[in-house]
Amino acid sequence: MAPLLTFPKGGVHPPEAKELTAALAIETMPVPDEVELILGQHIGAPCTPTVAVKEEVREGQVIGTVTKGLGVPLHAPVSGTVTAIGMSAHPLRVSAPSITIRTNREAAPVRYAATDWQKFSREELLKKVQEAGIIGIGGAGFPSHVKLSPPPNNPVDTLILNGAECEPYITADHRQMLEKSAEIVEGARIILKILGITSCHIGIENNKPDAIAAMSQAAAAASTPSARIAVRPLRVKYPQGSEKQLIQSITGRKVPGFALPSAVGVVVHNVSTARAIREAVVLGKPLYEKVMTLSGKGIARPANLLVKVGTRVSDIVEYLGGVTPQLAKIVMGGPMMGFAVSTLDIPVTKTTSSVLFLAEDEIDASPHSQCIRCGWCLDACPMGLEPKEIAIHVEAGRAEETGRFGVFECFECGCCAFVCPAKRPLVQFVRLAKMKAKR
Numbered sequence: 137m138a139p140l141l142t143f144p145k146g147g148v149h150p151p152e153a154k155e156l157t158a159a160l161a162i163e164t165m166p167v168p169d170e171v172e173l174i175l176g177q178h179i180g181a182p183c184t185p186t187v188a189v190k191e192e193v194r195e196g197q198v199i200g201t202v203t204k205g206l207g208v209p210l211h212a213p214v215s216g217t218v219t220a221i222g223m224s225a226h227p228l229r230v231s232a233p234s235i236t237i238r239t240n241r242e243a244a245p246v247r248y249a250a251t252d253w254q255k256f257s258r259e260e261l262l263k264k265v266q267e268a269g270i271i272g273i274g275g276a277g278f279p280s281h282v283k284l285s286p287p288p289n290n291p292v293d294t295l296i297l298n299g300a301e302c303e304p305y306i307t308a309d310h311r312q313m314l315e316k317s318a319e320i321v322e323g324a325r326i327i328l329k330i331l332g333i334t335s336c337h338i339g340i341e342n343n344k345p346d347a348i349a350a351m352s353q354a355a356a357a358a359s360t361p362s363a364r365i366a367v368r369p370l371r372v373k374y375p376q377g378s379e380k381q382l383i384q385s386i387t388g389r390k391v392p393g394f395a396l397p398s399a400v401g402v403v404v405h406n407v408s409t410a411r412a413i414r415e416a417v418v419l420g421k422p423l424y425e426k427v428m429t430l431s432g433k434g435i436a437r438p439a440n441l442l443v444k445v446g447t448r449v450s451d452i453v454e455y456l457g458g459v460t461p462q463l464a465k466i467v468m469g470g471p472m473m474g475f476a477v478s479t480l481d482i483p484v485t486k487t488t489s490s491v492l493f494l495a496e497d498e499i500d501a502s503p504h505s506q507c508i509r510c511g512w513c514l515d516a517c518p519m520g521l522e523p524k525e526i527a528i529h530v531e532a533g534r535a536e537e538t539g540r541f542g543v544f545e546c547f548e549c550g551c552c553a554f555v556c557p558a559k560r561p562l563v564q565f566v567r568l569a570k571m572k573a574k575r
């Protein structure tokens with residue numbers, strides 16, 4: 137096996153906790169009675185509804201578009217009737233504009249037929265990606281067609297598919313790499329054609345040897361001189377799946393300051409996004425379903441589920457047999473970068489990769505104390521920042537001065553808070569600082 141790659145600075149080793157779901161095959165959740173589609177699922181302008189209340193819609197139909205600015209359309213995940221255009225609970229904001237659709241179980245199923253994508257030009261492929269509403273599924277939800285159109289002054293020579301999945305608990309990408317490896321690799325070939333380049337690396341942490349084997353086999357079978365695709369095993373170290381750290385691990389190139397990966401000739405997509413791009417291009421299927429992990433000791437039956445975007449977490453919980461008496465905290469996303477939520481009436485969006493139902497012994501609720509200046513947070517920070525200084529300045533009411541400590545380079549990975557012996561909520565301090573400091 138090739139040597140394990142990793143990034144040079146910082147990083148931590150939280151308990152992986154993937155054993156609850158790593159061996160569970162992806163299961164398709166039955167279509168819920170109702171779905172709620174948040175109109176702002178991507179970075180950029182939210183969608184404007186193109187349907188009206190009481191209108192009948194068909195699975196895959198466009199129900200919202202972005203008329204101005206950055207964005208992608210939104211599609212109906214089910215056939216049914218629009219019952220409301222209003223507000224829904226949102227994991228990060230209190231509420232957000234949404235479209236609610238009541239499922240029509242009598243509607244004829246929608247079927248997709250495969251087509252030969254090789255016949256499409258680069259422009260046609262890009263248009264299909266945009267029209268299918270593809271965004272970065274594993275990250276912040278950046279529209280994929282924009283990432284696939286790097287500025288001409290930054291020529292790209294390398295595609296990286298991110299299969300690191302370094303957040304504890306989450307196994308959705310792991311299962312897709314095992315069960316859908318050929319589809320992911322076909323997605324990589326499509327992306328290479330769009331970018332007009334030939335080199336693709338697939339980064340996978342070494343705690344997923346079965347995924348490394350499956351993806352290596354698929355890559356070897358599909359590689360050609362015009363699409364050289366290879367798996368790069370990565371050392372297990374959080375946040376190995378962060379874009380800048382992944383690029384440095386695999387290529388040795390360091391993305392400067394606030395620059396994009398294309399500044400060093402690289403484009404990064406998540407493995408699940410590559411699969412969605414393949415579905416958009418080969419099948420003409422928009423992005424309205426996603427694989428997510430439901431895990432933790434607080435859920436009766438942990439699972440890797442294929443769900444319709446817009447499915448309420450409460451419906452998922454009911455399908456999985458409810459919560460357990462041990463449930464102490466619900467987190468949307470992973471334990472390192474996710475957000476605690478207080479309601480189950482939240483719909484899944486295109487970027488929801490997991491919901492964790494954590495028991496008392498899976499969380500640390502101990503109170504925080506004063507900084508003891510041990511310096512551990514400095515050692516752990518992969519960006520070389522000074523989290524303790526940021527926190528001290530915020531506490532002293534001088535948050536606006538934290539720009540000099542690089543607060544805007546912080547991507548809120550949580551390594552600093554994880555190692556802090558005083559249990560200081562360093563990421564929350566950073567978020568406060570970002571609101572008040574000037575770039």
Ligand code: SF4
Nearest residue numbers: 517546548549550552
């Ligand atoms: S959360 Fe920010 S400050 Fe803390 S380790 Fe991560 S990048 Fe550094």
Ligand code: SF4
Nearest residue numbers: 507508510511513556
């Ligand atoms: S790890 Fe915690 S206690 Fe140690 S220097 Fe950083 S903020 Fe202070």
